[in-house]
Amino acid sequence: GAGVSQSPSNKVTEKGKDVELRCDPISGHTALYWYRQSLGQGPEFLIYFQGTGAADDSGLPNDRFFAVRPEGSVSTLKIQRTQQEDSAVYLCAGRAGLRTQYFGPGTRLTVL
Amino acid sequence: QQPVQSPQAVILREGEDAVINCSSSKALYSVHWYRQKHGEAPVFLMILLKGGEQKGHEKISASFNEKKQQSSLYLTASQLSYSGTYFCGTEWFRDDMRFGAGTRLTVKP
Numbered sequence: 001g002a003g004v005s006q007s008p009s010n011k012v013t014e015k016g017k018d019v020e021l022r023c024d025p026i027s028g029h030t031a032l033y034w035y036r037q038s039l040g041q042g043p044e045f046l047i048y049f050q051g052t053g054a055a056d057d058s059g060l061p062n063d064r065f066f067a068v069r070p071e072g073s074v075s076t077l078k079i080q081r082t083q084q085e086d087s088a089v090y091l092c093a094g095r096a097g098l099r100t101q102y103f104g105p106g107t108r109l110t111v112l
Numbered sequence: 113q114q115p116v117q118s119p120q121a122v123i124l125r126e127g128e129d130a131v132i133n134c135s136s137s138k139a140l141y142s143v144h145w146y147r148q149k150h151g152e153a154p155v156f157l158m159i160l161l162k163g164g165e166q167k168g169h170e171k172i173s174a175s176f177n178e179k180k181q182q183s184s185l186y187l188t189a190s191q192l193s194y195s196g197t198y199f200c201g202t203e204w205f206r207d208d209m210r211f212g213a214g215t216r217l218t219v220k221p
Contacts, residue, residue: 033209035211040214041213041214042114042117042199042211042212042213042214043154043199043201043211044211045209045210045211048208048209056208091153091154099159100144100156100159101144101156101201101209102156103146103153103154103155104153105152105153106153
Protein backbone atom coordinates (compact mmCIF):
# COMPACT_ATOMS: atom_id res chain seq x y z
CA GLY A 1 0.00 0.00 0.00
CA ALA A 2 0.90 3.68 -0.15
CA GLY A 3 1.45 3.99 3.58
CA VAL A 4 1.31 2.17 6.89
CA SER A 5 -2.22 1.24 7.89
CA GLN A 6 -3.52 0.23 11.28
CA SER A 7 -6.84 -1.15 12.35
CA PRO A 8 -9.04 -0.50 14.10
CA SER A 9 -8.50 3.24 14.43
CA ASN A 10 -10.37 3.21 17.72
CA LYS A 11 -11.09 0.36 20.09
CA VAL A 12 -13.15 0.58 23.25
CA THR A 13 -13.17 -2.53 25.38
CA GLU A 14 -14.08 -3.62 28.85
CA LYS A 15 -11.51 -4.46 31.47
CA GLY A 16 -10.56 -8.11 31.26
CA LYS A 17 -11.30 -8.55 27.56
CA ASP A 18 -8.68 -9.46 24.96
CA VAL A 19 -7.92 -7.18 22.01
CA GLU A 20 -6.00 -7.51 18.77
CA LEU A 21 -4.47 -4.57 16.95
CA ARG A 22 -3.32 -4.89 13.36
CA CYS A 23 -0.53 -3.18 11.46
CA ASP A 24 0.02 -3.41 7.71
CA PRO A 25 3.39 -1.83 6.84
CA ILE A 26 4.65 -0.50 3.54
CA SER A 27 5.64 -3.30 1.20
CA GLY A 28 9.34 -4.06 1.48
CA HIS A 29 9.74 -2.69 5.00
CA THR A 30 11.41 -5.64 6.64
CA ALA A 31 11.62 -4.04 10.08
CA LEU A 32 8.44 -3.37 12.02
CA TYR A 33 8.09 -1.63 15.38
CA TRP A 34 5.27 -1.35 17.89
CA TYR A 35 5.08 1.61 20.26
CA ARG A 36 2.64 2.76 22.90
CA GLN A 37 2.01 6.47 23.37
CA SER A 38 0.22 7.99 26.32
CA LEU A 39 -1.05 11.55 26.32
CA GLY A 40 1.80 14.04 26.44
CA GLN A 41 4.49 11.37 26.19
CA GLY A 42 6.81 10.14 23.51
CA PRO A 43 6.35 6.78 21.80
CA GLU A 44 7.32 4.01 24.23
CA PHE A 45 9.06 1.07 22.56
CA LEU A 46 7.29 -2.28 22.86
CA ILE A 47 8.71 -4.72 20.32
CA TYR A 48 10.63 -4.80 17.08
CA PHE A 49 10.51 -7.40 14.29
CA GLN A 50 13.12 -8.05 11.64
CA GLY A 51 11.25 -10.16 9.12
CA THR A 52 9.15 -12.74 10.91
CA GLY A 53 11.12 -12.86 14.12
CA ALA A 54 11.00 -10.60 17.13
CA ALA A 55 14.49 -9.10 17.33
CA ASP A 56 13.81 -7.20 20.55
CA ASP A 57 10.74 -7.60 22.78
CA SER A 58 12.24 -5.97 25.84
CA GLY A 59 9.63 -3.21 25.85
CA LEU A 60 6.61 -5.44 26.34
CA PRO A 61 5.35 -4.47 29.80
CA ASN A 62 4.20 -7.92 30.91
CA ASP A 63 3.13 -11.32 29.64
CA ARG A 64 -0.35 -10.07 28.72
CA PHE A 65 1.22 -8.42 25.68
CA PHE A 66 2.58 -10.29 22.71
CA ALA A 67 2.92 -9.70 18.99
CA VAL A 68 3.34 -11.81 15.91
CA ARG A 69 4.36 -11.27 12.32
CA PRO A 70 4.00 -14.72 10.78
CA GLU A 71 4.69 -13.87 7.14
CA GLY A 72 7.01 -10.91 7.61
CA SER A 73 4.50 -8.27 6.59
CA VAL A 74 1.31 -7.75 8.62
CA SER A 75 1.72 -7.77 12.38
CA THR A 76 -0.77 -8.23 15.17
CA LEU A 77 -0.33 -6.94 18.70
CA LYS A 78 -2.41 -8.89 21.17
CA ILE A 79 -3.28 -7.73 24.65
CA GLN A 80 -4.93 -10.23 26.94
CA ARG A 81 -7.09 -9.43 29.98
CA THR A 82 -6.89 -5.71 29.30
CA GLN A 83 -6.47 -3.30 32.19
CA GLN A 84 -7.29 0.40 32.38
CA GLU A 85 -3.59 1.26 32.35
CA ASP A 86 -3.36 -0.29 28.89
CA SER A 87 -5.35 2.63 27.49
CA ALA A 88 -3.14 4.51 25.04
CA VAL A 89 -2.50 5.04 21.36
CA TYR A 90 -0.66 2.11 19.86
CA LEU A 91 1.58 3.05 16.95
CA CYS A 92 3.35 0.82 14.54
CA ALA A 93 6.15 1.84 12.21
CA GLY A 94 7.94 0.16 9.35
CA ARG A 95 11.47 0.63 8.16
CA ALA A 96 13.64 -0.41 5.24
CA GLY A 97 17.38 -0.53 5.79
CA LEU A 98 19.00 2.57 7.25
CA ARG A 99 16.11 4.80 6.43
CA THR A 100 13.78 6.31 8.92
CA GLN A 101 10.65 4.76 10.34
CA TYR A 102 7.28 5.44 8.78
CA PHE A 103 4.47 5.51 11.27
CA GLY A 104 0.90 4.40 10.90
CA PRO A 105 -2.01 6.53 12.15
CA GLY A 106 -2.29 4.50 15.35
CA THR A 107 -5.01 2.67 17.21
CA ARG A 108 -6.55 4.46 20.16
CA LEU A 109 -7.34 1.85 22.80
CA THR A 110 -9.69 2.71 25.63
CA VAL A 111 -10.23 0.19 28.41
CA LEU A 112 -13.28 0.93 30.52
CA GLN B 113 17.09 4.02 28.11
CA GLN B 114 15.36 6.84 26.31
CA PRO B 115 17.05 10.10 25.29
CA VAL B 116 16.41 13.29 27.24
CA GLN B 117 14.90 16.26 25.46
CA SER B 118 14.95 19.90 26.48
CA PRO B 119 13.11 22.14 26.85
CA GLN B 120 9.81 20.42 27.53
CA ALA B 121 7.86 23.26 25.95
CA VAL B 122 8.52 26.39 23.91
CA ILE B 123 6.22 29.25 22.94
CA LEU B 124 7.29 31.46 20.05
CA ARG B 125 5.97 34.29 17.95
CA GLU B 126 6.00 33.84 14.19
CA GLY B 127 9.44 34.58 12.84
CA GLU B 128 11.33 33.72 16.03
CA ASP B 129 13.93 30.98 16.32
CA ALA B 130 14.09 27.95 18.59
CA VAL B 131 16.52 25.20 19.51
CA ILE B 132 15.50 21.77 20.81
CA ASN B 133 18.10 19.50 22.35
CA CYS B 134 18.34 15.73 22.61
CA SER B 135 20.90 14.04 24.84
CA SER B 136 21.87 10.43 25.30
CA SER B 137 23.74 8.65 28.05
CA LYS B 138 25.24 6.24 25.52
CA ALA B 139 27.18 6.57 22.30
CA LEU B 140 24.79 7.13 19.43
CA TYR B 141 24.61 5.45 16.07
CA SER B 142 21.96 7.80 14.70
CA VAL B 143 19.42 10.44 15.62
CA HIS B 144 16.01 10.84 14.02
CA TRP B 145 13.78 13.88 14.38
CA TYR B 146 10.00 13.79 14.07
CA ARG B 147 7.15 16.25 14.45
CA GLN B 148 3.74 15.18 15.66
CA LYS B 149 0.58 17.23 15.51
CA HIS B 150 -2.29 16.54 17.85
CA GLY B 151 -4.12 13.35 16.98
CA GLU B 152 -1.75 12.46 14.15
CA ALA B 153 1.17 10.08 13.71
CA PRO B 154 4.74 11.35 14.01
CA VAL B 155 6.10 12.66 10.71
CA PHE B 156 9.75 12.27 9.80
CA LEU B 157 11.87 15.43 9.54
CA MET B 158 15.45 14.19 9.19
CA ILE B 159 17.98 11.57 10.16
CA LEU B 160 21.57 12.15 11.21
CA LEU B 161 24.17 9.42 11.32
CA LYS B 162 27.25 9.53 13.54
CA GLY B 163 29.94 11.71 12.08
CA GLY B 164 28.90 15.12 13.31
CA GLU B 165 26.94 16.04 10.23
CA GLN B 166 24.37 18.75 9.97
CA LYS B 167 21.31 18.59 7.82
CA GLY B 168 18.66 21.00 6.70
CA HIS B 169 15.03 20.80 5.73
CA GLU B 170 13.55 24.14 4.63
CA LYS B 171 14.17 26.37 7.65
CA ILE B 172 14.68 23.44 9.99
CA SER B 173 18.14 22.02 10.45
CA ALA B 174 19.86 19.72 12.91
CA SER B 175 23.31 18.90 14.15
CA PHE B 176 24.74 15.78 15.72
CA ASN B 177 27.64 16.01 18.12
CA GLU B 178 28.89 12.46 18.43
CA LYS B 179 31.40 13.31 21.14
CA LYS B 180 28.79 14.94 23.36
CA GLN B 181 26.22 12.30 22.45
CA GLN B 182 23.66 14.91 21.63
CA SER B 183 21.72 16.42 18.79
CA SER B 184 20.06 19.79 18.37
CA LEU B 185 17.18 20.78 16.13
CA TYR B 186 17.17 24.38 14.93
CA LEU B 187 13.98 26.08 13.78
CA THR B 188 14.54 29.46 12.19
CA ALA B 189 11.97 32.12 11.31
CA SER B 190 9.25 29.90 12.71
CA GLN B 191 5.90 29.60 10.99
CA LEU B 192 2.50 28.74 12.44
CA SER B 193 2.75 25.34 10.75
CA TYR B 194 5.76 24.48 12.90
CA SER B 195 3.55 24.05 15.95
CA GLY B 196 3.48 20.52 17.28
CA THR B 197 5.48 18.18 19.46
CA TYR B 198 9.00 17.37 18.36
CA PHE B 199 10.54 14.02 19.21
CA CYS B 200 14.05 12.78 18.81
CA GLY B 201 14.58 9.09 18.28
CA THR B 202 17.99 7.66 19.02
CA GLU B 203 19.74 4.46 18.15
CA TRP B 204 22.71 3.11 20.07
CA PHE B 205 23.08 0.43 17.49
CA ARG B 206 21.14 -0.09 14.31
CA ASP B 207 17.42 -0.66 14.73
CA ASP B 208 17.40 -0.08 18.49
CA MET B 209 15.18 3.03 18.35
CA ARG B 210 14.03 4.85 21.48
CA PHE B 211 12.18 8.17 21.66
CA GLY B 212 12.42 11.13 23.99
CA ALA B 213 9.42 12.53 25.84
CA GLY B 214 9.02 15.33 23.33
CA THR B 215 9.17 19.12 23.17
CA ARG B 216 5.88 20.92 22.66
CA LEU B 217 6.34 23.88 20.34
CA THR B 218 3.64 26.53 20.00
CA VAL B 219 4.00 29.28 17.41
CA LYS B 220 1.66 32.23 17.86
CA PRO B 221 0.81 34.92 15.30
